[in-house]
């Protein structure tokens with residue numbers, strides 16, 4: 001039986017980063033993945049393909065709605081749906097190819113098959129051809145998550161689908177109802193609405209992207225509504241039905257009034273559940289919580305000290321970069337290093353247009369916990385850069401401690417917010433003040449100046465720029 005120092009189960013962003021860092025630290029490392037391609041949810045059916053389609057459809061929408069004002073006339077703008085999906089597939093395959101290269105470069109053994117614990121120390125790996133056993137001194141479980149559903153809603157993968165099936169459609173749907181106005185809901189709504197699908201979002205909460213600062217969801221709602229998406233908040237879905245050609249969704253508003261809609265597809269985006277099926281946890285002493293997430297301590301150790309777990313399978317923010325941080329933490333912890341992750345400083349991004357990005361505490365959190373704060377908010381409509389590019393929707397908002405000026409939260413909705421948020425992460429990670437942030441130089445004209453102005457306002461000074 002082959003013996004390894006570290007065996008990583010699952011090759012998503014948690015697993016592949018953990019394997020690479022383990023190999024860099026000199027450990028004999030194996031990575032086990034049940035699918036042919038590496039990269040997990042993020043690379044194959046998550047972050048990467050959605051961003052490829054969001055970019056393509058953004059170009060298409062710009063060509064329709066903005067080019068003329070920029071002085072660009074096109075005779076005919078036509079959607080080639082299959083080419084759009086083909087390009088998306090090529091982007092995915094370039095990324096999975098990059099991961100193959102990195103595994104070889106770092107001399108990581110790659111095994112294809114489903115990994116299942118036989119006991120606390122031995123793993124069985126089964127594929128179509130064979131079944132083998134291996135042992136490792138340390139295991140890192142990074143098996144990720146799968147889409148959840150709600151009672152009364154059965155995902156048939158044809159009419160009632162998840163984001164995974166939406167990423168491999170053969171033709172543009174005429175209509176789509178999306179259950180859930182969270183991150184997947186609004187990203188998928190943007191993709192399909194931009195290419196002419198009639199999109200409705202049914203959301204149980206009274207905000208879109210309700211986990212983020214509520215100002216962001218409110219503003220996003222206005223923008224998406226203006227673009228033609230039918231958004232119904234305070235609506236709870238309780239049942240769906242499907243036939244060969246269409247699907248129906250049944251829901252209630254907050255007063256209990258019932259209604260229903262028909263659509264070509266109903267896309268279920270109500271969250272994701274930990275994936276531990278077939279992993280054989282029942283043969284170990286690893287514990288899970290009531291929702292099935294693997295329980296870990298601050299070093300990501302499970303109740304069996306040499307079995308670690310990271311990423312979506314342990315819960316918390318289901319984000320690729322959170323899984324990656326945990327992958328590095330575990331490899332370095334095994335190596336005897338002392339590491340710590342500040343979870344409140346992990347940014348969240350929604351890739352609508354404009355983008356939405358957040359790090360730190362929301363205004364709702366500060367209010368609820370009686371933490372005093374000052375707000376600095378600056379609109380993109382007052383930014384010279386935003387006016388030049390015609391991207392004037394949104395704002396930058398900073399929440400600052402009134403006494404010492406410490407940056408408590410940064411929330412942006414606006415062009416390139418996904419990239420701008422890195423600055424907010426640095427501000428919080430190094431505990432600098434709002435004054436530190438407005439005294440540094442910002443290139444003019446840039447979207448980043450909206451943050452400088454927000455820091456100035458939060459510090460009691462007026463804005464200085466346009």
Ligand code: FAD
Nearest residue numbers: 010012014034040041042046047115144311312318319320
């Ligand atoms: P996963 O990426 O889920 O990988 C787990 C891997 O383990 C899979 O490949 C699976 O096949 C394998 N596996 C499972 N069980 C076994 C077993 N027993 N044996 C062998 N292999 C096994 N996050 C962001 O940060 N940014 C985004 O833009 C973003 N966009 C997203 C868009 C969509 C549509 C979705 C669904 C998710 C998105 N996410 C995004 C979330 C992100 O994809 C996840 O947080 C991330 O993939 C979690 O990484 P992971 O390594 O924990 O697990």
Ligand code: NAD
Nearest residue numbers: 180182183184185202203204205236237269270271318349
């Ligand atoms: P989510 O938790 O963000 O949103 C689910 C939404 O569904 C919630 O707003 C909830 O109120 C609503 N809902 C639940 N039951 C309902 C019902 N019966 N009727 C109507 N609405 C209902 O989950 P998601 O959008 O499925 O995304 C899953 C995970 O994937 C998230 O944790 C997210 O972090 C990750 N993800 C991240 C990105 C990104 O980083 N850009 C993109 C996509 C997905």
